[in-house]
Amino acid sequence: MSADLAPHFPPRRARVHEACGPGMHGFAAMLAAQLEGPVLWIREYWRPEVLNPLGLSDILDPARLLVAQVKDQTDALAVAEEALRNGSLKLVVAxxxxxxxxxxxRRLQLAAKDGRSTGLCLISEGNGSNAAETRWRCTPTFDPEGLDSTLQHWDLIKNKSGTLGFWHVRWDREAHRETHRLRVVSAPGERPGAAHATG
Incomplete structure (x- = not known):
C-alpha cells in the first residue's frame, strides 16, 4: 500500500467511519480483509439486494462473514451498538x-471506544452523521483494458483527525490470501500504455 494511503486505511480503530457511493460494499469487503477474525454485517431484511458472502470470496473468506438481518434502522443501530461494545468483533458493518x-x-462512537472495535456505516450520500470519524466516497472505476473489476476511486471527504485525499486502488487477487494486498494504482488513462490501449 502506498505511503500516502497507509495513514488513512485501514481507518482508525475503536472509531466508527462511514462509506457512501456505489463502491461502498467493495470498500467494506477490502476493509474486512485487512482485519482479523469474524465480521458482522448488519442489513435490513426487506432490502431488494441480497448480500452473497460467496460473491466476496476473491477479497474475503466467506466463512468470516456473519450477516444479521433486522427489521429497520432502529434495530440495525441497536445490534451495531451491542456488537461494537462487546469487543469480540474487529469490524461491524451496518x-x-x-x-x-x-x-x-455518538452512541456508536462510544460503543466502538468501549469495545475497541471498528464500525463502518454504509450510507446514502448526504445521510452521514457529524459524529463519524471519517467518511469515504467510493466509486468503481472503468478499466479501459477490461482486466480489473476491483478498480475503485476512493475520496476521503471527511476526516476528524487529519487531511483529506483521494486514491485509485485495486485488490491484488494473486496476493490477497497471504498478504491482503490493496494496491494504490494510477488513474485509468495515466498508466503506461494507456494511450495505446484506448487509441
Whole structure:
C-alpha cells in the first residue's frame, strides 16, 4: 500500500467511519480483509439486494462473514451498538437507509471506544452523521483494458483527525490470501500504455 494511503486505511480503530457511493460494499469487503477474525454485517431484511458472502470470496473468506438481518434502522443501530461494545468483533458493518443523527452516531462512537472495535456505516450520500470519524466516497472505476473489476476511486471527504485525499486502488487477487494486498494504482488513462490501449 502506498505511503500516502497507509495513514488513512485501514481507518482508525475503536472509531466508527462511514462509506457512501456505489463502491461502498467493495470498500467494506477490502476493509474486512485487512482485519482479523469474524465480521458482522448488519442489513435490513426487506432490502431488494441480497448480500452473497460467496460473491466476496476473491477479497474475503466467506466463512468470516456473519450477516444479521433486522427489521429497520432502529434495530440495525441497536445490534451495531451491542456488537461494537462487546469487543469480540474487529469490524461491524451496518447498512443504513435513513439519515444518521448526531445522538445515534455518538452512541456508536462510544460503543466502538468501549469495545475497541471498528464500525463502518454504509450510507446514502448526504445521510452521514457529524459524529463519524471519517467518511469515504467510493466509486468503481472503468478499466479501459477490461482486466480489473476491483478498480475503485476512493475520496476521503471527511476526516476528524487529519487531511483529506483521494486514491485509485485495486485488490491484488494473486496476493490477497497471504498478504491482503490493496494496491494504490494510477488513474485509468495515466498508466503506461494507456494511450495505446484506448487509441
Amino acid at each position: 447498512e443504513l437507509g435513513e439519515p444518521l443523527g448526531l445522538t445515534p452516531g
